Amino acid sequence: MSSLLFSRLLGNVNRGCQTRRLLPVIATFSCPQQRQMTHYPIDDIISGLTDEQIQLRKTVFDFVQKELAPKANEIDKMNTFPEMREFYKKCGSLGLLGITAKSEYGGSDGGYLDHCIIMEEISRASGAIGLSYGAHSNLCVNQISRNGSEEQKKKYLPKLCSGEHIGALAMSEPGSGSDVVSMRTKAEKKGDYYVLNGNKFWITNGPDADVLIIYAKTGTGDTKPQHGITAFIIEKDMPGFRTAQKLDKLGMRGSNTCELIFEDCKVPASNILGKLNHGVYVLMSGLESERLVLASGPVGIMQACCDTAFEYAHIRKQFGKRIGEFQLIQGKMADMYTTLGACRSYLYCVARACDRGHASNKDCAGIILYTAEKATLMALDAIQILGGNGYINDYPTGRYLRDAKLYEIGAGTSEVRRSIIGRSLNEEYK
Amino acid sequence: MSLRILVGCKRVIDYAVKIRVKPDKSGVITEGVKHSMNPFDEIAIEEAVRMKEKKIAKEIVAFSCGPTQCQETLRTALAMGADRGIHVEVSGPEYETLQPLHISKMLAKLAKDEQIDLIIVGKQAIDDDCNQTAQMTAALLDWPQATSASKIEAKDGSLQVVREIDGGLETIKVKLPSVVSADLRLNEPRYATLPNIMKAKKKPIKKLAPKDLGVDVSPRIQVVTVEEPPVRQAGAKVENVDAVVEKLKALGHA
Numbered sequence: 121m122s123s124l125l126f127s128r129l130l131g132n133v134n135r136g137c138q139t140r141r142l143l144p145v146i147a148t149f150s151c152p153q154q155r156q157m158t159h160y161p162i163d164d165i166i167s168g169l170t171d172e173q174i175q176l177r178k179t180v181f182d183f184v185q186k187e188l189a190p191k192a193n194e195i196d197k198m199n200t201f202p203e204m205r206e207f208y209k210k211c212g213s214l215g216l217l218g219i220t221a222k223s224e225y226g227g228s229d230g231g232y233l234d235h236c237i238i239m240e241e242i243s244r245a246s247g248a249i250g251l252s253y254g255a256h257s258n259l260c261v262n263q264i265s266r267n268g269s270e271e272q273k274k275k276y277l278p279k280l281c282s283g284e285h286i287g288a289l290a291m292s293e294p295g296s297g298s299d300v301v302s303m304r305t306k307a308e309k310k311g312d313y314y315v316l317n318g319n320k321f322w323i324t325n326g327p328d329a330d331v332l333i334i335y336a337k338t339g340t341g342d343t344k345p346q347h348g349i350t351a352f353i354i355e356k357d358m359p360g361f362r363t364a365q366k367l368d369k370l371g372m373r374g375s376n377t378c379e380l381i382f383e384d385c386k387v388p389a390s391n392i393l394g395k396l397n398h399g400v401y402v403l404m405s406g407l408e409s410e411r412l413v414l415a416s417g418p419v420g421i422m423q424a425c426c427d428t429a430f431e432y433a434h435i436r437k438q439f440g441k442r443i444g445e446f447q448l449i450q451g452k453m454a455d456m457y458t459t460l461g462a463c464r465s466y467l468y469c470v471a472r473a474c475d476r477g478h479a480s481n482k483d484c485a486g487i488i489l490y491t492a493e494k495a496t497l498m499a500l501d502a503i504q505i506l507g508g509n510g511y512i513n514d515y516p517t518g519r520y521l522r523d524a525k526l527y528e529i530g531a532g533t534s535e536v537r538r539s540i541i542g543r544s545l546n547e548e549y550k
Numbered sequence: 551m552s553l554r555i556l557v558g559c560k561r562v563i564d565y566a567v568k569i570r571v572k573p574d575k576s577g578v579i580t581e582g583v584k585h586s587m588n589p590f591d592e593i594a595i596e597e598a599v600r601m602k603e604k605k606i607a608k609e610i611v612a613f614s615c616g617p618t619q620c621q622e623t624l625r626t627a628l629a630m631g632a633d634r635g636i637h638v639e640v641s642g643p644e645y646e647t648l649q650p651l652h653i654s655k656m657l658a659k660l661a662k663d664e665q666i667d668l669i670i671v672g673k674q675a676i677d678d679d680c681n682q683t684a685q686m687t688a689a690l691l692d693w694p695q696a697t698s699a700s701k702i703e704a705k706d707g708s709l710q711v712v713r714e715i716d717g718g719l720e721t722i723k724v725k726l727p728s729v730v731s732a733d734l735r736l737n738e739p740r741y742a743t744l745p746n747i748m749k750a751k752k753k754p755i756k757k758l759a760p761k762d763l764g765v766d767v768s769p770r771i772q773v774v775t776v777e778e779p780p781v782r783q784a785g786a787k788v789e790n791v792d793a794v795v796e797k798l799k800a801l802g803h804a
Contacts, residue, residue, distance in 0.1 A: 158566060161584055171622070175629060175747045178586075183741050215743040228744045 159185075159427045166461065167468050169237070177237050183214060184245040192246035195374035196519045199366075201249060204328065205286075208256075212283025217257050221265040225273050226281035231475035232409065233468060236416040240464075243420025244427070247523030248374040250417050251530075255324040255375075256280070258413040259406070260287025263333055264353065267394040267402050272353060276331050288329035290320035290380055291403060297322075298536050300335075301346045301400065305382060307336035312389050314338070314352065316360070316382040322530075326378035327366050330356045334380075335399050349399035353391045360385030371522025408484040410531050412474055415467055415488040418495030418527045422460045425495075425502035425520050429456065432506050443505075452501050459498060463491045482544045489537040492527035499524045551704055552608035553726065555598045556661060557632065558653065558671035558683065559614045560588040561623040565676055575775045577646060587623045590672025592630070594732040596739040597702060598670055599631030606704045609633050611664060615653055617641040621755060628750035629742035635755035636660065640767055647769035652760070654686035659763040661691055666727065668709075673698050673731040684731035694724040698733040 159181075164174045187207060195201045211217050219235045221227025228234075235258065243250030261280050264273060264287075279285040296303040305318025316336050326332075332354045339348015354361055364379040394402040430453055433444030443449050470483045499521035503510035510517045528534045563569065564584040572579055587595075601607040612627035614620040615638040624635035638656055640648060661669060674681035681697075688695035696702075696711035700719070703710045708725045714733050724730075742750075760767045788794050 158568070171625065172744075172747050172751060175622075175625060175742060176744050178626075179741045179743070179747070213743070214741055215745050219744070223745065229748075230744055234744065 158431055160423070160430050162423065162464075167464055168472075169233075169468070173234060173237055176234060177241060179214065180216065180238050180241040181244075183210070184242050188242065188249055189245040192249075193513075193516060193519070195246060195248060196371075197373075197513070199368065199373040200376070201252075201374045204249075204252075205283075207249070208283035208286060210283070211253070212281060215281075216253075217283055218261050218265070218277060218281030219257060220262050221273075221277055221281055225265070225277035226279075227261075227265065227277065228281075231471075232412055233471040233475055235413050236419075236467060236471045239413055239416040240420040240423065243417045243523075244424045246374070247417065247421050247424075247520065247526075248372045250420055251372050251414075251523075251526065252325055252375040254410075254414050254417060255289065256287045258410055259289035259324075260329075260331060260333055262409060262413075263289065263351075263402065263406050264331075264393065266405075267351070268353075271390070272393065276353060280331060285330035286325055286328050287331045287333075288323055288325035289333040289406075290323045290326070291335045292322050293319060294321045294379075298533055300403070301349065303335060303337060303349070305334070305336040307338045307350060307352065307387070309338070309389070310386075313386045314350075314389060314392075316352070316354075316385040316387060318382050319364075320380040320382075322367070322377055323380050324372075324375055324377050324530075326363050326380055327376040332356075332380070333393060334382075335403055336382075338399075339397055343397070346400045348397055349403065350396050351393040351399040351402045352387050353393050354385070354387060358385055358387060370525065371519070372526045373522075407532065408479050408481055409474065411484040411488040411537075412467075412470055412479075414527065414531050415470075415484075415491045418488075418491040418524055419460070419464050419467055421495050421520050421524045421527075422456075422463065422491070422498045425498045425517070426453075426456055426460055428516060428520075429453070429502040429505040432509070436507075436509075449505060452505060456498055456501055459494050463494055467491060482541050485532065485537040485540045488527065488531060489534055489541070492524070493534060495524035496521065496528060551606050551707070553601065553606060553667040553704075554609045554611065554665060555601065555607050555668045555670060556611050556613055556657065556664065556666040557591070557594050557598050557627065558657060558669070559591040559595065559612050559623050559627050560672070560675045560677075561585050561614060561616050561620045562588045562675055562677045565589060571776055571778050575777060577773060577776050585619065585623075587626050588672050588675045588677075590674060590676075590732055590734070592626075592672075592739040593734070593736050594670040594672050595627050595630050595632060596737045597732060599740070600737065601702075601704065602631065607668075611636060611660075611666070613638070613657065613660060615640055615648065615656060615760075616645055624755050625747075625750055626742060628753045628755075629747045630740060631746070632753070634753055636664075636758060637755055638758045638760055638763065640760060644767050644769065647771055647773070648767060649770060650680050650682035651686055651770070652765055652767050653683050654690055655765045656760065656763050657683070657687045658690040659765065661687075661727070663763075668726060669693075669729045671729070671731050673733050681731075684729050688729040691727075691729070694728045695730070696722055696724045696728060697731040699730050700733050700735045702730060702736070 215228040216238050218227030219230040223229045239254050242253050264276055280287050291300050293303050307314040307316045334352045334354050335349055337348050338350040360383050362381050364381055367377045433449050434442050436443045467487055470487045503517045506515055506517050509515050564586045567584050570579045598610045602610055610632040612624050612632040612635045614623050620637050624637055671684050684697050698714045699711045700714045701712035708723050710723050713720045
C-alpha cells in the first residue's frame with residue numbers, strides 16, 4: 121500500500137510492517153533495534169477526559185512517538201540527548217512547556233490535568249526525558265508562574281515557554297536530602313545583591329539549564345530553620361555560579377543531573393522569588409504540585425510496560441501457543457492492566473481537584489507514593505513477561521525498571537511521603 | 551486572492567492499528583478500534599491552512615461524512631486551522647456501503663451552496679485506496695482537476711500544480727475553481743497545539759443529512775465477503791535460472 125510510504129510513518133514503517141505482516145516473523149528474527157512497539161490503547165472515557173484532553177493526548181502521543189521514542193534507547197545508553205535543545209523548541213512550539221503558565225507570558229493557560237497528560241505521554245516514550253520535562257515545566261516554569269513578580273514573569277517565562285531556555289530547580293544538597301530544610305547554602309545581603317555560597321546536588325537539568333530556581337538560607341541564626349529560606353532565580357551566566365560533574369545514574373539516563381556550585385555568586389535582590397525568608401512556602405506548595413505532576417511519570421512508564429509486555433506475550437510462542445494464553449501470564453497481565461487503570465484514575469482525580477483549587481497534601485503525596493511503587497513492580501513484571509529477552513538491553517523493559525525506581529526517591533522519598541500522610545492524619549485526630 | 555477552500559476529511563481506522571476481519575466475513579472490525587483522520591486528508595488540511603497563512607485563502611471549510619464520531623475528525627481539522635466544519639451524518643449499513651460517488655456528489659453540492667473556490671482532498675483513503683473522489687467531484691462540477699499534487703502555487707486566478715505521476719513530475723496549470731488531491735510529499739502536517747485545540751471548541755460544526763444535499767446514499771454495491779489476504783507460502787530454492795523457469799512453468803506462472 122502506498123500509504124505505507126507516508127513520510128510521518130517512515131519513522132514507524134516497521135511498526136506498520138509489524139501490524140500488517142505476519143507477527144511470527146518478529147519471533148524468529150531478532151531485529152529489536154528497528155522494532156517500534158505498538159501501543160496498548162488508553163480508554164480515556166473511563167479516565168474521564170474531556171474531548172480537548174483526548175485530543176491533547178493524541179497530539180502529544182503522535183509528537184513524542186515520532187520525535188522522541190525512536191531515540192529513547194540511545195539516550196539511555198549514552199546518558200545524553202544530543203538533540204535536546206531542538207526537542208525543547210519543538211515542545212515549545214506545541215505549547216507543552218508552559219502548560220500551566222498564562223498565555224500573556226507565552227504559556228498555554230492549561231491546568232494540572234493537562235500537564236499530567238503531557239507528562240504521561242512523554243514518559244511513555246522516554247522516562248528520562250519525561251523527568252527532564254517535568255523539572256522544566258513544573259519545577260521551574262510553574263513556580264515562576266505562581267510566585268513570580270510581574271517583571272520576573274515577563275523576563276523569564278517567555279523563553280522558558282518557547283523552549284529557548286531550559287529551566288531547573290535546586291533545593292537538595294549533598295547533606296540535605298529528605299531533611300531539605302537543613303540546607304546550608306547561604307545567601308548574604310550585600311547592598312542590592314545577595315551573595316550565594318554553597319552547593320546543590322542531584323539537580324535535574326542542572327548541566328543545561330539557563331534559568332534555575334535556587335533555595336538558600338537568608339535567615340540569621342535565631343530564626344527557625346524553615347523560616348530562614350529564600351528562593352532566588354539564577355541565570356546560568358551569573359558570576360560565581362558553575363555546574364560540576366554530570367552524575368552517572370542507574371536510570372533516568374539522558375535526563376542530565378549534576379552538582380551546582382556557588383562561590384560568591386552575585387544575584388540581584390530583584391531576583392528573589394516570593395518573599396524574603398518565606399521561601400519555605402514556595403518550596404512546600406511547590407512540592408505538592410511537583411508530586412502531582414511527577415506522579416504521571418510512573419503512570420507513563422507503567423503504560424509503556426503494558427505496551428511492551430502485552431504485545432510480546434501475544435507474539436512469543438512456546439509449547440505451541442502464545443505465552444499470553446497461559447494462565448500465569450494472563451494473571452500478570454490482568455494485574456498490570458488493573459493497577460494501571462487504578463493509578464491513572466487516582467492521578468486524574470487528584471489533578472482535577474487541584475485544578476479546582478482543592479489541593480490536598482495527603483493526596484499529592486499519596487498519588488506519587490502509590491504510582492511510583494506500583495511502577496517499579498510493574499516494570500519487574502514486564503521484564504518477567506519478556507523472560508530472557510527482558511534481561512537484554514535491546515528490549516526497553518530494563519530501562520523501564522531503572523527509570524521507574526527514581527520516582528520512589530525524587531520529590532520526597534516514599535518514607536517521607538508516608539510520614540507526611542501519617543502526620544497529616546494524626547493532625548486530623550488532635 | 552481570497553479563496554474559500556473546502557477540504558474533505560475522512561475518518562478511517564488509524565494507520566498503526568492491526569486490522570482484523572469480522573468472524574462473519576462481512577467487513578473489518580471497527581467497533582472499539584482507534585480511528586483518526588486519513589493521513590492524506592491531514593496533508594490537505596495543512597495545505598489549506600498554509601494558503602490561509604499566506605493570505606491566499608480567506609476561509610477553510612472542513613467536511614466529513616459518516617457517523618457521529620466524525621465530529622472528532624472535524625475537531626482535529628479545526629484545531630489545525632480550519633474555520634468551520636460540515637458534518638453529513640450517515641451511519642449503520644448505509645455507511646458501510648458509502649462510495650466515493652456519494653461523497654463526490656455531496657462535495658459538488660456543497661461547493662455550489664458554499665461558493666467554494668477550491669476543493670482539496672487527500673488523493674486516496676487508507677481504508678479503501680480508491681483514489682476516485684477528487685476526480686469524480688471535478689467531473690460532476692465540470693471543474694479542472696489536479697490530482698496527486700506535490701506542490702501547489704497560486705497565481706492570479708489559477709494554480710500551478712506539480713503532480714507526481716508514474717514517469718516523474720508533471721507541472722500543470724489549472725484555472726480556479728478547481729479540485730486538487732493531495733499526495734504524500736505536498737507538506738508535513740502540523741500537530742494541533744493545546745491553544746488551538748481550545749480555540750477549535752468555539753468553531754461551528756454544521757450538521758446535515760444526505761437528503762439536505764439531494765444525495766441518495768442507498769447502496770449501489772453489495773459486499774459479498776471480506777477475507778484476510780492468503781497466508782504467505784514458503785518459497786523454494788533452486789540451483790540456477792533454468793530451474794527457476796521450469797518451476798514457474800510448472801506452477802502455471804509463465
